[in-house]
Amino acid sequence: MNGEQRFDALIEADHKVEPKDWMPDGYRKTLIRQIAQHAHSEIIGMQPEGNWISRAPTLKRKAILMAKVQDEAGHGLYLYSAAETLGISRHEMMDLLHAGRHKYSSIFNYPTLTWADVGAVGWLVDGAAITNQLMLTRCSYGPYARAMVRICKEESFHQRQGYEIMLTLCRGSDDQKAMAQDALDRWWWPSLMMFGPHDADSTHSAQSTAWNIKRMSNDDLRQQFVDMTVPQAEFLGLQIPDPDLRWNEERQHYDFGEIDWDEFWAVVKGNGPLNRERIENKRRAWDEGEWVRAAAAAYADKHSSRSAVA
Ligand code: BYC
Numbered sequence: 661m662n663g664e665q666r667f668d669a670l671i672e673a674d675h676k677v678e679p680k681d682w683m684p685d686g687y688r689k690t691l692i693r694q695i696a697q698h699a700h701s702e703i704i705g706m707q708p709e710g711n712w713i714s715r716a717p718t719l720k721r722k723a724i725l726m727a728k729v730q731d732e733a734g735h736g737l738y739l740y741s742a743a744e745t746l747g748i749s750r751h752e753m754m755d756l757l758h759a760g761r762h763k764y765s766s767i768f769n770y771p772t773l774t775w776a777d778v779g780a781v782g783w784l785v786d787g788a789a790i791t792n793q794l795m796l797t798r799c800s801y802g803p804y805a806r807a808m809v810r811i812c813k814e815e816s817f818h819q820r821q822g823y824e825i826m827l828t829l830c831r832g833s834d835d836q837k838a839m840a841q842d843a844l845d846r847w848w849w850p851s852l853m854m855f856g857p858h859d860a861d862s863t864h865s866a867q868s869t870a871w872n873i874k875r876m877s878n879d880d881l882r883q884q885f886v887d888m889t890v891p892q893a894e895f896l897g898l899q900i901p902d903p904d905l906r907w908n909e910e911r912q913h914y915d916f917g918e919i920d921w922d923e924f925w926a927v928v929k930g931n932g933p934l935n936r937e938r939i940e941n942k943r944r945a946w947d948e949g950e951w952v953r954a955a956a957a958a959y960a961d962k963h964s965s966r967s968a969v970a
Contacts, residue, residue: 662682663681663682664682664684666681666682667681667682667683667684667687670800671800671870671871671872674800674872675800676800676801676802676805677800677801677802678802678803679745679746679802679803686867687871687873688746688747690864690867690868690871690873691743691746691801691804691873692743692746692747692748693762694864694868694873695739695742695743695746695804696739696743696748696753696756696757696762697762697763697764697765698739699735699736699739699740699742699743699753700736700753700757700762700763700764701764701765701767701768702732702733702735702736702739703732703733703736703764703942704764704765704768704938704939704942705732705764705765705767705768705785706729706732706733707768707938707941707942708768708770708771708772708777708781709725709728709729709732709772709778709781710729711772712725712772712775712777712778713725713726713729715775716775716778717775721825724821725778728782728817728818728821731814731817731818734814735807735811735814738807738810738811739804739807739811740753741803741807742801742803742804742807745803754946757939757942758939758942758943758946760930760939763928765854766850766853766854766924766927766928766932767785767788767850767851767853767854768934768938769927769932769933769934769935769938770846770847770850770932770933770934771933771934773846774839774842774843775825775839776825776826776829776836776839776840776842776843777843777846777847778822778825779822779823779824779825779826779829779840779843780822780826780840780843780844780846780847781822781847782818782819782820782821782822782823782825783819783822783823783825783826783892784822784844784847784848784851784889785822785847785851785854786815786818786819786822787819787822787851787885787888787889788851788852788854788855788885789815789854790812790815790816790819791855791881791884791885791888792854792855793808793811793812793815794808794812795874795875795876795881796808796875797809797812798872798875799872799873799874799875800871800872800873801873823892826840826843826844826896826898827896830896830897830898837897840896841898841899844893844898844899844900844901845901848900848901848902849901849919849920849923850927851885852882852885852886852916852919853919853923853924853927855878855879855881855882855885856878857878857921857924858878858879859877859878859879862877862878865877865878883913883914886905886913886914886916887913887914890905890914902916902917903917904916904917904918905917
């Protein structure tokens with residue numbers, strides 16, 4: 661069996677493809693694109709919540725938020741490592757991100773204006789991320805699928821901590837409940853955008869599904885998220901900002917309104933509320949970390965020449 665036949669057989673049998681297996685160029689490229697984009701999202705995603713660490717309302721909430729933001733850094737690192745197994749270096753991925761040639765999730769270009777936004781991000785953004793990532797634990801590329809298993813466990817904790825913040829606010833004063841409603845109003849639609857364009861407009865879905873990278877479509881995942889989240893909002897006593905949202909008895913799903921796709925594509929193309937600021941912050945952090953990378957490289961050189969002598 662040649663490499664291509666073996667690859668086809670692995671996909672056909674729904675087995676994992678591993679870094680040393682032969683794989684088509686397109687498979688490698690699409691995985692690098694998606695995994696790098698995913699890793700960048702985790703790292704850029706530290707900014708909106710990091711924004712509230714110094715202003716968390718209690719010491720306990722500060723410690724929880726700090727742990728969550730550190731988890732996101734860890735997710736980024738597992739994912740950069742997974743992408744590196746495909747033959748791209750972390751340095752190259754950073755350069756591509758900083759040059760605007762690699763994307764990251766649209767959601768992280770929106771501002772976190774109040775403490776309730778930290779709750780809404782945990783509840784909705786991590787909730788949407790888990791919906792998407794549970795599917796990716798079954799992705800055909802071994803290192804990506806395995807990274808997803810651990811990430812999903814941590815995301816579940818993140819989603820719970822966000823929901824708990826919302827619950828506390830909703831059981832608090834009228835002003836606190838209004839703050840929670842305002843956060844839901846602003847984060848609802850951007851959260852639905854996380855799942856990407858409609859299936860009919862999705863460039864990569866057909867091929868990624870054929871390769872068992874994607875196991876569910878953008879629209880099916882979005883529907884699953886809406887069905888899961890509406891009862892949670894009802895329990896909080898909050899109103900989802902969508903006049904078209906209603907239970908459809910026949911479909912056994914919620915019907916919901918149309919996303920503002922002009923807004924989605926504007927954000928994806930770099931013109932969202934905070935795209936420039938997010939990348940500027942990221943570039944500055946990278947430049948400021950140069951001495952750490954240089955020191956680590958010097959240490960590694962010294963260490964390897966010592967072990968060569970020994
Ligand atoms: N934002 O053909 P399509 C987290 C792009 S972080 C920006 O459907 P695909 C967290 C898409 O890339 C978790 N761009 O693409 C962290 C493509 O453009 P290119 C983030 C988007 O790949 C911190 C074009 O639109 N999760 O949990 O088949 C704090 C056409 O789309 C978006 C992931 O990254 C978007 N929303 O499907 C808190 C999940 N949507 O590349 C929480 C991994 C689409 O041709 N990624 N585009 O230039 C995926 O599962 C898939 O890549 C997507 C899109 C479902 C997002």
